[in-house]
Amino acid sequence: MYGKGMRPLAIGTFFVLTGAFALVFFWVPADADQGFIQKIFYLHVPMAIVALGGFIAGGVMAICHLRTGNSKWDLRSYVSIHMALVLAVGALITGSIWARAAWGHWWVWDEPTLVSFLIVFLLYATYQPLRFAIEDPEKQARYASVFAITAGAFVPLNFLAVRMAQSLAHPRVLGATGGSMPSEMRITFYVSLIGMALLFITLWKYEMASKHTTAQLRNLRRRLLGDDSVAPTGRSAAPSTVLPARPKP
Amino acid sequence: MNAVRALLRKDLLLELRAKESVPAMALFSLTTFVIFHFALDRNTVAGSLASGVLWVTLLFAAILGINRLFVAEREQGGFDAFMLAPVDRTAMLIAKACALFIFLTIVELIAVPAFAFLLLEGSILPALPGLIAVLVLANIGIAVIGTLSSAIAVQTRARDLIAPLVALPLLVPLLIASARATQPLLLSGGALSVPTKWIAVLGLYDLVFALLSYAVFDFLLEE
Structure with a gap:
């Protein structure tokens, strides 16, 4: 059921992402100050924005789960946060590389966006251990x-607090979508952002489909071959997708 | 309201008789001051360093209390008994947050004078009115966030690990605001006034998390 529309979505994602990288490497002018390294911006910032969006989406899905009591929403929320965590690691690594190239340090404490992103990442890193425990x-x-709702609400609050702590001393030179960006850069940035969002949705659907198919397979096996044929699922951080055993007639 | 009062009374009575949390928290903060003295290799601290030492100590002392907050309920069936009682579940949140707030206040009554005595450069008296305001607001925030994370963590296998891991990132904005607000109070040249901006941030953060905890707490007690 989650496999529906996977193929056009995957193909679309592939073309938009390839197009975005083509724009980044062949079309958009290099930054006057930083030169070639500034192009990591088109990878780093979309990753970070999509990761934060994924965290918040996970929180919204968690609200749906608590309201409806339907465990499907829990699975959706879990997959969303899982994918966002992967992107967050990518954003932290690319951000660190960019900071090293642009400012000469692997980590810069007076860049509020970087610091708040790290705090949010540290909080969400507890999500899987919590589930597992x-x-x-x-x-x-x-x-x-x-947890997902609390953390989702914490994301904007934390950004606000960390920015307040530093905004007086450090004006934001590298404003992401500031009006000062030339139009080529802005267009490339938006295309990259859409590409990254599509990638997130594709991966999300893919993991949902995979989890769903595994569960269906298990259930079919159990119905055909009896309860002993399926190995018991061990303790796991992922939500259980296995339907309860049918009572024997 | 009666349920809150009964629960709070039970928690305070339990603490008074068993003395599980508060003495440990107070002793922990004293030891931490001694450790800071040797780790920093300084006889006195002032300004941002003083504010940092004070807040790190208080925060980690609070973590001790947060870890213990729901343990008795879980191990001795307090949750089950509470679920049987025909009262609003939010009563548990309010009572536990009040209990934690009182514990923190008692700990600070010991820890802050000890800090002034052992480490602080200059006198703490001119800073006291501002410091009390910051401490009260920060205690409310720690109490609310601590109750929420303790309630999330208490059902897990590794609750002593999960509770700090959940609570500390959530407390970072609170720590930023408290440390910034305390900094000008503890300058060696004498206290400046408290920055109202950070007091406002503290108050707002407390309010947001109080509402958030109120909204989600019911789901943590369902059976």
């Missing part, structure tokens, strides 16, 4: 949702 699947889903 709760054995009862129903309880695990509920607690994970509460």
Whole structure:
């Protein structure tokens, strides 16, 4: 059911991302100050924005889970946060590389966006250990949702607080989508952002489809070959997608 | 309101008789001051260093209390008993947050004078009114966030690990605001006034997290 529309989506993602990289390397002018290294901007910033969007989307899906009590929403929220975490690692690494090239240090404490991103990442890094540490699947889903909502609300708050702590001393020179950007840069940036968002959606659908298919396979196996044929699922951080065993007739 | 009062009374009575959290937290903060003295190799601290030492100590002392907050409920069936009672579940949140707030206040009544005595350069008296305002606001925030993260972590296998990991990132904005607000108070040349901006941030952060905890807490107690 999540596999529907996968192929056009994947193809579309491939073309938009390839197009974005073509624009980055062949069309957009190099930055006057930083030269070639500034092009990492078109990878780093979309990754960071999509990761934060994924965290917040996970929080919204968690609200749906608590409101409806449908465990599908928990799975969606889990996959969304999982994918966002992967992108967040990418954003931290590319950001560090860019900081090294542009400012000469691997890590810069007076860049508020970088620091708040790290704090948000540290918080979400607890998401999987938290899930793993709760054995009862129903309880695990509920607690994970509460965590996802709290953390989702924390994302904007944290950015606000960290920016306030530093904005007086350090004006934002590298404003991401500032009006001072030439139009070629802005267009390239938007194309990269759309490409990254599409990549996120594709990966999200892909993991959902994979989890769903595995669960269906298990259930079919169990119906055909009996309860003993499926190995019991071990403790896991991922939400359980296996339907409850059918009562024997 | 009666339920809150009963729960709070039970928590305070339990603490008074068993003395599980507060003495440990107070002793921990004293030891941490001694450790800071040797780690920094300084006899006195002032300004941003003093504010940092004070807040790191108080925050980690608070983590001790946060870890213990729901343990008795879980191990001795307090949750089950509470779920059987026909009262609003938010009562548990309010009572626990109040209990943690009181614990923190008692710890600070010991830790802050000890800090002034052991480490602070100059007198703490001119800073006191501003410091009390910051401490009260920060305590509210720590109490609310601590109760929420403790409630999330208490059902896990490794609750002593999960609770600080959840609570500390959530407390970072609070720490930023408290440390910045305390900094000008502890300057060696005498206290400046408290920056109102950071007081406002603290108050706002407390309010947002109080509302957030109120909204999600019910789901942590469902069986």
